[in-house]
Amino acid sequence: MRALWFGMAMALALGGCTTYVIDSNPQGLRASVNNVEAGLTPCRYTVWSDWRYPLEVTVAPPSNRQLQDYANAHRVDIHETIRSPQTKVLTPRSPSGTVFFEFVTSEFDADARR
Numbered sequence: 001m002r003a004l005w006f007g008m009a010m011a012l013a014l015g016g017c018t019t020y021v022i023d024s025n026p027q028g029l030r031a032s033v034n035n036v037e038a039g040l041t042p043c044r045y046t047v048w049s050d051w052r053y054p055l056e057v058t059v060a061p062p063s064n065r066q067l068q069d070y071a072n073a074h075r076v077d078i079h080e081t082i083r084s085p086q087t088k089v090l091t092p093r094s095p096s097g098t099v100f101f102e103f104v105t106s107e108f109d110a111d112a113r114r
Helices: 002-017 064-074
Strands: 017-025 028-031 036-040 043-048 055-059 076-081 086-090 097-101 104-109
Touching: 017 028, 017 055, 028 043, 028 086, 043 055, 064 076, 064 104, 086 097
Parallel strands: 017 097
Antiparallel strands: 017 043, 028 036, 028 055, 055 086, 076 104
């Protein structure tokens, strides 16, 4: 009987929420929602279906070290980046899914330049 009640409670709870994945290029950047830290990208953020106010999702720009790690891992030379925080606003009508922030705007294959 407890399992039945638990299952019903979970179905009701999960049915009334929207989940967003906050992701970035490069990953591992600090993300916040309405000025409250949400975690490092990629991270999940869930809101209940009755939310009425916009959500301001902000991701901090990568440090020089994070950019160098990204370049080394992907074997690229980074040509252009965005060096300021990026913000996107979600409304109750925004569909669930991935909210993506692009900080590396231009890169070249490191092997092709040698």
